[in-house]
Amino acid sequence: MKAKVLLLMCVALVACLVTLGTASYQPNRTTWEYKILPDPHEAELNKLGAEGWELAGVKDYPYSLNGMAFLKRPK
Numbered sequence: 001m002k003a004k005v006l007l008l009m010c011v012a013l014v015a016c017l018v019t020l021g022t023a024s025y026q027p028n029r030t031t032w033e034y035k036i037l038p039d040p041h042e043a044e045l046n047k048l049g050a051e052g053w054e055l056a057g058v059k060d061y062p063y064s065l066n067g068m069a070f071l072k073r074p075k
Contacts, residue, residue: 030074031074031075032072032073032074032075033072033073033074033075034056034070034071034072035048035053035070035071035072036068036069036070036071037068037069037070037071038066038068039066039067039068040058040067040068040069045069048071051073052073052074053071053072053073054071054072054073055069055070055071056070056071056072057069057070058070
């Protein structure tokens, strides 16, 4: 009988530790801010790159000289 009670207490303790461990665990997540740059030019992109912006994507319009650049950087 004592062995069953001890086993039950151990199981309850492990369950509590697992629950506390997973509830308090939050992975380090980077939050981002975004910028859309219409008709980007190299000088603008270089300046924004120096400010920490990273080119995330480009949209090019067929039959047009214009496009868009999508940038992101950590907040």
